[in-house]
Amino acid sequence: MENTMDDMMEQELNVQNMADAFQAIATEIAKPNLQNMAGAFQTIATEIAKPNLQNMAGAFQTLATKIVNIPNIANNNIPQLFQNLYQQMEQRNSARVGNSSIRDRHTDIEALLTNAGAIPPNYPVDIEALGNTTSDQIDGLLATYSLPVNGDLLTRKIRFARFIGIKIMSF
Numbered sequence: 198m199e200n201t202m203d204d205m206m207e208q209e210l211n212v213q214n215m216a217d218a219f220q221a222i223a224t225e226i227a228k229p230n231l232q233n234m235a236g237a238f239q240t241i242a243t244e245i246a247k248p249n250l251q252n253m254a255g256a257f258q259t260l261a262t263k264i265v266n267i268p269n270i271a272n273n274n275i276p277q278l279f280q281n282l283y284q285q286m287e288q289r290n291s292a293r294v295g296n297s298s299i300r301d302r303h304t305d306i307e308a309l310l311t312n313a314g315a316i317p318p319n320y321p322v323d324i325e326a327l328g329n330t331t332s333d334q335i336d337g338l339l340a341t342y343s344l345p346v347n348g349d350l351l352t353r354k355i356r357f358a359r360f361i362g363i364k365i366m367s368f
Contacts, residue, residue: 293362299324309361317341327354328368
């Protein structure tokens with residue numbers, strides 16, 4: 198009997214987790230060109246949280262209809278987004294290759310551009326400057342590139358140096 202009660206509680210928890218996930222999807226999708234789907238996901242989230250799951254079939258059918266009717270406007274930007282991503286990867290990889298050949302503390306570091314195409318504030322000009330970077334500055338640089346900011350200062354400097362391609366680690 199306990200096992201059945203535990204199974205039922207686990208099933209209810211899983212259904213609630215699914216409902217929460219659909220709710221989050223509905224919130225995220227409520228953006229330009231995808232608003233049609235938000236209502237359908239909202240309905241699914243509501244229905245999935247109920248004990249009777251039969252109403253979900255209608256909600257999924259509505260969702261399928263709305264997906265077919267999404268205009269291709271979103272698709273028009275995809276090639277440009279991929280082109281931008283490719284160019285960003287090329288720039289970063291080129292900078293990393295250049296930085297990997299640095300052999301002394303005073304050779305200029307080539308900057309890796311941010312997602313916005315800019316050089317972040319406090320970007321070190323050479324390894325000596327990287328060695329003199331403060332805790333707040335290195336945390337800002339790590340956060341700019343979505344890198345973890347945990348660890349002591351030396352660990353964070355090494356993490357950043359490796360990310361930008363620097364191989365020598367004597368700060």
